Amino acid sequence: MSVVRVAFTQARWTGDKESMIRLHEEWTRQAASAGAQIIAFQELFYGPYFGITQDTAYYDYAESVPGPTTERFAALAKELGIVMVLPVYEEEQPGVLYNTAAVIDADGAFLGKYRKHHIPNLPKFWEKFYFRPGNLGYPVFETAYGRIGVNICYDRHFPEGWRILALHGAQIIFNPNATAPGISNKLWEIEQPAAAVANGVFIVANNRVGLEDNEYGAQAVPFYGSSYAVGPDGNYVGEVGSSTEDQLLIRDLDLDQMRVVRERWQFFRDRRPEAYGPIVAP
Numbered sequence: 302m303s304v305v306r307v308a309f310t311q312a313r314w315t316g317d318k319e320s321m322i323r324l325h326e327e328w329t330r331q332a333a334s335a336g337a338q339i340i341a342f343q344e345l346f347y348g349p350y351f352g353i354t355q356d357t358a359y360y361d362y363a364e365s366v367p368g369p370t371t372e373r374f375a376a377l378a379k380e381l382g383i384v385m386v387l388p389v390y391e392e393e394q395p396g397v398l399y400n401t402a403a404v405i406d407a408d409g410a411f412l413g414k415y416r417k418h419h420i421p422n423l424p425k426f427w428e429k430f431y432f433r434p435g436n437l438g439y440p441v442f443e444t445a446y447g448r449i450g451v452n453i454c455y456d457r458h459f460p461e462g463w464r465i466l467a468l469h470g471a472q473i474i475f476n477p478n479a480t481a482p483g484i485s486n487k488l489w490e491i492e493q494p495a496a497a498v499a500n501g502v503f504i505v506a507n508n509r510v511g512l513e514d515n516e517y518g519a520q521a522v523p524f525y526g527s528s529y530a531v532g533p534d535g536n537y538v539g540e541v542g543s544s545t546e547d548q549l550l551i552r553d554l555d556l557d558q559m560r561v562v563r564e565r566w567q568f569f570r571d572r573r574p575e576a577y578g579p580i581v582a583p
Contacts, residue, residue, distance in 0.1 A: 303557040305446050307473065308332035308340040311526040312547045313511025314349045318362070321347045322370065326377060328549045333381040335551055338407070338446040341386035343509050343528075344454050344477040345400070348390065349516040350509060350524070352421075352479070355430040363392035367411050371403045379409025384444045386451060388477045390431075391416070400432045400453055402477060407445040415440060417453040418462060425481070425522055428455075441469040447556060454478040457492050457506070460499070461580070467500035468569075472556050478508040481522040489527060498535040501563040503554045505530045510547060530554065533562040 310328055315321055325342055332340045344350075347370060351359035364370060370389055378385050384407050391401035391414070400417035416435030420428045439462055441450045450471035452462050457476055466474050474496075480489060493506045510526030528542040530552040538552045563569065 308337035309507040311510045339384040341475040344479045350479040363390040366391045375409040402451045404442045412442045415451040439465040463496040473503045476506040494535040501533045
């Protein structure tokens with residue numbers, strides 16, 4: 302099977318965790334009814350983007366992985382026969398917290414997790430207050446519908462992660478985000494298409510949407526959605542999502558395109574890893 306139908310979401314914060322989970326459960330059912338084989342949610346999908354402030358109250362959103370949310374969605378994945386990428390706030394133990402994405406196979410099996418490597422610490426993105434840097438490497442998950450990897454939000458600015466995932470055999474890399482307007486807008490347009498071309502892979506990049514003023518009032522930032530899928534040739538697959546509205550997007554990715562592009566652009570053949578030592582120097 303060369304064509305994989307993927308679904309991905311962009312949603313505004315409703316105000317409580319349970320309603321966010323129910324929304325994504327309903328979207329998963331809709332996606333499965335439309336023939337989607339994989340669905341991916343946005344960064345920290347069941348909560349607000351709490352990096353806007355530094356408040357220990359938000360530690361309460363953290364849970365074990367596997368844990369309550371992954372187990373709830375694993376049952377749904379098994380029922381519907383759909384693969385899931387679930388970005389959650391993970392507590393490994395008290396005070397040891399990660400920005401994590403769990404991967405669930407179509408039979409409900411927990412395949413593993415990715416922990417965000419690169420943690421920003423900027424005004425309204427105070428993530429070092431909430432997360433340790435990831436320590437599980439760049440795993441690639443063999444799912445019922447293809448080999449997938451995950452790169453979370455700020456990770457996308459670092460080309461090394463994309464390359465490692467591609468070298469490990471990823472066909473589709475999911476990139477869940479919480480990205481707000483400003484200098485990031487242009488990067489949002491160019492980084493994932495460039496990474497897709499450089500590595501001959503599909504990338505699915507989804508972003509939160511809407512103003513979370515129900516949580517942060519005047520401090521809130523307007524997330525701009527604009528989620529998309531891009532092919533190994535750097536072209537969008539279908540249209541870019543809305544910049545203002547909640548959406549469930551569904552796209553068909555023809556994995557055979559990877560071979561066509563990689564045989565045209567022989568980047569992996571022409572790599573010179575023996576010459577790249579300086580990029581990993583401290």
